[in-house]
Amino acid sequence: MIFQLIAKVFRVSKALFIKSPATQDVRTHVMHQAERYRGEHRIDYETCIGCDACDKICPTHAITMKHLPFKKQNIVPEVNLSVCIFCGLCEDVCPTKPEKSIILSGGRYDMLSGGWHEDQNQFWVHVDIPQSYIDSRLEEEEAARVKKELAAKKKAAQGEKE
Amino acid sequence: MEGDEILMQNIKNILSSYETEYIEDYKTVWIKTKLLKSGDLLEVAKALKENGLRTISTVSATDFLEENKIEMNYFFEDLLTKRNCWLKCDIPREIELCVIDSITPLFVGASWHEREVFSMFGVKFTNHPDLRPIIVSQDFYGKTPFRKDFDWDAHEADIVTNMNTIVDSFANEELENDKKLDPHGSEMILNWGPTHPASGPIRLKVHCDGEEVLGIDPDIGFVWRALEHLVTKKDFIGAIVAVERLCFMDNINSMVGYCQAVEEIAGVEITEFAKYMRVVLGEVARLSSHMMGMAGVYNALGLHTVMMWNMDMREFFLDFLESYSGARIATAAIEPGGVRYSLEPKMLEELQKALDKFDATKEDIRSIFVKNPTMKLRGAKIGIISADEVLDYALCGVVARASGVKTDIRIDEPYGAYANITMDYITQESGSAQDRMIQIFAEMEQSVDIIKQAKKHIEAKVASAEFDLTKDHMVKVPKKLPKGEAISRVEWARGEVLMHLVTAEKATSPYRLKLKAPSFNHTMMLNHLLEGKTLSDIPLIFGSLYICQGDLDR
Numbered sequence: 001m002i003f004q005l006i007a008k009v010f011r012v013s014k015a016l017f018i019k020s021p022a023t024q025d026v027r028t029h030v031m032h033q034a035e036r037y038r039g040e041h042r043i044d045y046e047t048c049i050g051c052d053a054c055d056k057i058c059p060t061h062a063i064t065m066k067h068l069p070f071k072k073q074n075i076v077p078e079v080n081l082s083v084c085i086f087c088g089l090c091e092d093v094c095p096t097k098p099e100k101s102i103i104l105s106g107g108r109y110d111m112l113s114g115g116w117h118e119d120q121n122q123f124w125v126h127v128d129i130p131q132s133y134i135d136s137r138l139e140e141e142e143a144a145r146v147k148k149e150l151a152a153k154k155k156a157a158q159g160e161k162e
Numbered sequence: 163m164e165g166d167e168i169l170m171q172n173i174k175n176i177l178s179s180y181e182t183e184y185i186e187d188y189k190t191v192w193i194k195t196k197l198l199k200s201g202d203l204l205e206v207a208k209a210l211k212e213n214g215l216r217t218i219s220t221v222s223a224t225d226f227l228e229e230n231k232i233e234m235n236y237f238f239e240d241l242l243t244k245r246n247c248w249l250k251c252d253i254p255r256e257i258e259l260c261v262i263d264s265i266t267p268l269f270v271g272a273s274w275h276e277r278e279v280f281s282m283f284g285v286k287f288t289n290h291p292d293l294r295p296i297i298v299s300q301d302f303y304g305k306t307p308f309r310k311d312f313d314w315d316a317h318e319a320d321i322v323t324n325m326n327t328i329v330d331s332f333a334n335e336e337l338e339n340d341k342k343l344d345p346h347g348s349e350m351i352l353n354w355g356p357t358h359p360a361s362g363p364i365r366l367k368v369h370c371d372g373e374e375v376l377g378i379d380p381d382i383g384f385v386w387r388a389l390e391h392l393v394t395k396k397d398f399i400g401a402i403v404a405v406e407r408l409c410f411m412d413n414i415n416s417m418v419g420y421c422q423a424v425e426e427i428a429g430v431e432i433t434e435f436a437k438y439m440r441v442v443l444g445e446v447a448r449l450s451s452h453m454m455g456m457a458g459v460y461n462a463l464g465l466h467t468v469m470m471w472n473m474d475m476r477e478f479f480l481d482f483l484e485s486y487s488g489a490r491i492a493t494a495a496i497e498p499g500g501v502r503y504s505l506e507p508k509m510l511e512e513l514q515k516a517l518d519k520f521d522a523t524k525e526d527i528r529s530i531f532v533k534n535p536t537m538k539l540r541g542a543k544i545g546i547i548s549a550d551e552v553l554d555y556a557l558c559g560v561v562a563r564a565s566g567v568k569t570d571i572r573i574d575e576p577y578g579a580y581a582n583i584t585m586d587y588i589t590q591e592s593g594s595a596q597d598r599m600i601q602i603f604a605e606m607e608q609s610v611d612i613i614k615q616a617k618k619h620i621e622a623k624v625a626s627a628e629f630d631l632t633k634d635h636m637v638k639v640p641k642k643l644p645k646g647e648a649i650s651r652v653e654w655a656r657g658e659v660l661m662h663l664v665t666a667e668k669a670t671s672p673y674r675l676k677l678k679a680p681s682f683n684h685t686m687m688l689n690h691l692l693e694g695k696t697l698s699d700i701p702l703i704f705g706s707l708y709i710c711q712g713d714l715d716r
Contacts, residue, residue, distance in 0.1 A: 008529060011525070011526065012526065012530075031477075032477075032481045032484060032485075034481075034484045034485045034488060035485070036484075036485065036486070036487065036488035036503065037484065037488050037489075038488040038489050057397065057399070057400055058400075059396055059400045059403045059404065085403060085492065086489060086492070087402075087403045087492070087494040088488060088489075088494065089399065089400060089403070089494070092399075092502075104488075105488050
């Protein structure tokens with residue numbers, strides 16, 4: 001009886017000697033970092049083909065498509081993180097290969113820690129496209145258009161000859 | 163003929179004496195039938211009850227707008243001999259004409275389910291003893307939100323008026339209570355919840371005389387998200403995020419139930435690996451739910467240590483879920499066609515770490531808390547549910563088994579890989595609040611045992627290269643499903659979840675999904691259990707019923 005009691009006390013008191021992992025500050029040191037952790041989205045505007053699949057599947061309508069001044073591939077997703085439930089379906093349906101254009105797995109875990117957020121806008125994944133990229137894409141499109149026109153003219157001229 | 167077949171034949175004989183469209187076998191333990199006359203319902207129900215099918219799992223209505231009818235579905239079950247009957251009948255859709263006999267006088271357990279159909283579809287049940295709206299807030303009274311022609315946008319637009327309706331009705335209720343009860347007497351109506359630390363978002367209107375409870379009227383629906391309606395707005399894959407929100411504590415098994423129904427309609431057979439993964443993930447989710455449920459009850463008793471220990475163990479299991487799916491709580495890890503992600507061997511190591519943690523902690527919990535003297539003193543003699551009450555009120559899961567009823571869907575109607583797993587019914591005898599806690603702990607050990615079996619199987623098959631971890635997890639399910647309907651039952655952490663899925667022709671989203679969740683039945687018991695008890699028993703009895711508002715309100 002007494003032995004059992006001592007054994008019990010001993011077993012419970014071992015907790016005193018375990019160094020508790022709870023002394024880590026979770027805002028700076030993550031306790032468990034999973035590779036697939038579904039955190040903040042990363043959107044690649046260069047590979048995105050603007051198919052709208054992520055917008056369509058999003059169960060909470062957290063995704064809005066931003067319009068770009070191009071003729072093709074002219075929309076790119078932006079995510080409202082206050083509405084997003086991080087289900088990852090957008091990543092699943094994204095058809096681009098080999099890298100998906102919208103990825104949340106492996107994303108940031110510390111989105112909400114680190115001080116106050118004054119503005120709702122800080123909970124958005126915006127796509128900032130540099131002007132140089134827009135210009136080069138517009139130039140490419142213009143060049144393609146000119147090329148196509150020339151080809152059409154050439155074809156028409158050939159047709160007349162024959 | 164075997165015993166089971168004779169029993170099934172008995173049901174068919176009963177049904178064949180009425181006018182039916184068809185009587186057919188469905189799966190292994192169901193008989194599906196459709197009555198031609200809705201007027202026969204009460205007689206059929208009575209005959210079925212006399213034949214042993216004394217439990218009604220749920221009552222579900224489906225609104226067919228184009229055919230101008232409402233189809234009623236009754237799911238009768240016999241928890242003892244595992245024979246079930248799925249009974250259907252049509253009633254007219256016009257709001258004045260959609261009337262049907264109530265079966266509540268025969269089956270007490272149908273009471274709230276009929277009230278739910280009444281509030282959502284406007285079906286009136288004659289001779290129902292207490293036909294008041296349930297779940298919906300006052301602004302939905304008299305409206306029929308789940309009918310296909312209900313205008314949600316118009317309702318949403320009028321939000322200010324709706325808000326006032328709710329506020330006014332609370333004020334009126336208070337006034338009426340003032341009139342009804344003697345201001346100088348000791349009787350009063352006490353609100354237990356919705357912000358009581360042990361309650362969760364539920365409001366119990368406790369009619370009490372001093373300490374003594376005279377009666378309880380639960381007011382539910384504080385977290386009503388209309389999940390059954392939400393899934394009809396999503397495609398078959400997107401619906402998982404709505405279904406998993408039945409309750410976050412055990413989100414995997416609810417998705418398993420839904421996916422099984424979709425796969426049945428699509429005619430898809432999932433891989434063996436996916437079946438085993440569903441078992442592993444499901445049991446991990448069950449464990450995490452049980453740990454939290456047990457912790458909550460002991461918390462209400464003031465024993466906070468068990469919560470700390472349980473939460474500590476739970477973190478290890480959530481680590482596994484996070485590594486596998488990328489989220490700790492809302493995993494969205496089960497999709498129609500299998501499981502969503504591939505498995506990596508190192509994840510199994512992480513699972514092993516969690517199992518080791520459980521094995522290292524369980525003796526501490528058992529010796530200090532399972533037969534805890536405080537629990538014994540307060541919990542051993544209250545909240546006693548007899549086996550008869552389990553059958554009448556259609557209680558299930560932990561609560562039913564703690565009262566000695568051998569019911570467990572994993573054994574009764576094995577799904578997925580459960581058919582290959584060795585397990586047995588675990589039961590307790592008296593059905594008291596304490597027994598339910600002992601039962602939860604015993605089931606935690608059972609779950610760990612199941613995980614070990616499934617894990618061993620997966621590891622063996624991986625070693626012999628029969629499972630390909632990178633691509634075996636998924637088979638393709640067509641985006642468009644044919645017209646059909648299916649029911650699927652799973653043993654959820656809290657008991658039986660029955661899902662009735664209906665799809666239309668070339669459907670891209672569910673036409674109707676009925677979620678029968680256990681807490682609804684368990685909350686129905688509260689008045690019966692607490693009458694004559696004292697106020698201090700409420701947190702303990704309420705907690706020991708293992709109720710979660712997520713699946714109570716849906």
